[in-house]
Amino acid sequence: MTIAPLVEQELLRPGSLEEAVEAFGDGSNVTVLGGGTILMPEFTAGRVPAGRVMVLTGAGIDRLTNDGGTLHIGAAVRVAELEDAPEPLGSAARSVADVEIRAQATVGGNLCAPRGSAFPRGDLQAALIALGAQVRSAGAGGERTEPVEEFLPRREGRLVLGVEAETAGRRGAWASLDRPHTHSYTPLAVAAAIGPDGELRIAAGGVGAHAVRLPFAERAGVAATGSEALADVELADDALASAWYRQRMLPVLVRRALSQLEEQA
Numbered sequence: 001m002t003i004a005p006l007v008e009q010e011l012l013r014p015g016s017l018e019e020a021v022e023a024f025g026d027g028s029n030v031t032v033l034g035g036g037t038i039l040m041p042e043f044t045a046g047r048v049p050a051g052r053v054m055v056l057t058g059a060g061i062d063r064l065t066n067d068g069g070t071l072h073i074g075a076a077v078r079v080a081e082l083e084d085a086p087e088p089l090g091s092a093a094r095s096v097a098d099v100e101i102r103a104q105a106t107v108g109g110n111l112c113a114p115r116g117s118a119f120p121r122g123d124l125q126a127a128l129i130a131l132g133a134q135v136r137s138a139g140a141g142g143e144r145t146e147p148v149e150e151f152l153p154r155r156e157g158r159l160v161l162g163v164e165a166e167t168a169g170r171r172g173a174w175a176s177l178d179r180p181h182t183h184s185y186t187p188l189a190v191a192a193a194i195g196p197d198g199e200l201r202i203a204a205g206g207v208g209a210h211a212v213r214l215p216f217a218e219r220a221g222v223a224a225t226g227s228e229a230l231a232d233v234e235l236a237d238d239a240l241a242s243a244w245y246r247q248r249m250l251p252v253l254v255r256r257a258l259s260q261l262e263e264q265a
Contacts, residue, residue, distance in 0.1 A: 012054040017161060020059040026140040027157035030054055034076060034106035037097075038113055038121070056108070061161060069168020075108030075160040079124070082107070087172030088191040088257075089165070092127035095176055097184040108160035111135065111152070115209045119240045123186045125152060125211035129203035130172065130191035133165035149203070152210040169196030173260035175253040177206070177241070187240035190214075190253040194261055202257065204250060206240070207233040214254070222258050226251040 012030070014020035024030055030052045033039055042048040056062075062076035071085065080102040082093035096102050096110070111128075113121040128148045135151040137144060137158040151158070176189035188206040195201075200218050205211040216231035217224045229251040235243040 009050060010052045012052065013057070014054065014059045016060050020054065020056065020061070021138045021143070021159065021161070023054055024138060024159040027159065032056065032108075032112075032159060034109035035078065035104040037101050037105045038109060056106070061108075066167075069166065071163075071165045071167055073107050073163040073165070075106065075162055077107045078103060079105045079107065079110060082124070086131075086167040086170065088127040088130055088174035088193060089124070089167075089172070091174035091176075092124050092189070092191060095174075095186055095189070096123045101184070107163060111148070111160055111163070112155050112158070119185050119238050120187070120206045120208070121185065122152075122210055123189065123205060126189055126191040126203040126205035127172075127174065128163060128165060129211055129213050130193040130201045131165040131167060131170065132193075132195070132199075132201060133163050135163050136161045149211075149213045152212075155210075166195070170194065171261055171264045173257040173264075175256035175260070177249055177253065185240060188246050188249055188253060190250070190257045192254075192257040192261055200261075202254065204233060204253075207235060207246065207250070217254050222262065224251070224254055224258065229254040 012023045014023050033053050033055050043050045056076045061074040063074045064077045064081050065072045079093050079096050082089055084090055110122055110124045115121060133148050134145050135148055137160050139158040170193050172193040174191050177187050186206055190204050192202045200221060202214040202217045203211050204214055212232055214232045216228045220228040235246045237243050
């Protein structure tokens with residue numbers, strides 16, 4: 001019989017953003033705990049070793065402000081605080097799980113949540129992409145600020161510090177696939193927004209490891225067909241829905257979101 005060595009445990013509680021960045025370093029050998037809605041079950045099940053854990057409570061990145069139509073969202077802001085945010089972010093926040101989860105889960109955790117073993121995560125991602133939000137993060141190579149759609153594919157090893165989204169003069173829409181048996185995860189959703197300059201941005205969540213922008217559908221606008229809605233995604237089967245079902249429903253959700261925007265004009 002072999003006995004596995006005990007994992008050395010260390011709890012880090014930074015008291016400021018600067019301390020959090022320093023403690024995180026290049027992201028190696030540290031697990032960031034935000035609201036804990038994803039990590040605590042993983043710790044309990046032993047799927048993630050509770051070794052060197054950094055708790056963000058007290059790091060000063062839990063503030064939400066609206067400065068002249070620009071939302072400044074700290075990484076530790078709870079999802080529940082966004083339920084009344086401008087669309088499509090408000091609808092995306094309200095669609096996350098249940099009241100208890102929304103009161104605990106954080107924006108940073110939602111952006112960095114890995115795909116589950118059999119389902120997608122990250123309900124806020126598509127809405128933030130549609131709003132043209134920028135993410136500020138730290139990690140190897142220092143701090144950087146970039147669009148959400150560029151951050152998501154290379155988020156591993158990054159510590160989210162905050163998100164900024166211009167909401168003034170924007171019209172937003174949200175359309176999602178609501179299936180009660182999916183344990184409150186969103187199997188498929190589309191977020192769309194039109195800025196004051198007329199730029200249309202469309203994004204889809206539940207289409208893979210993270211949400212993606214749909215530039216082909218954006219260029220087609222209200223004339224978007226199934227092929228244009230599907231051109232920028234690679235769909236797969238999981239516990240929530242099959243690729244076949246998503247392939248047929250994604251164009252429907254794109255049309256619904258665009259119809260909402262037209263109604264608001």
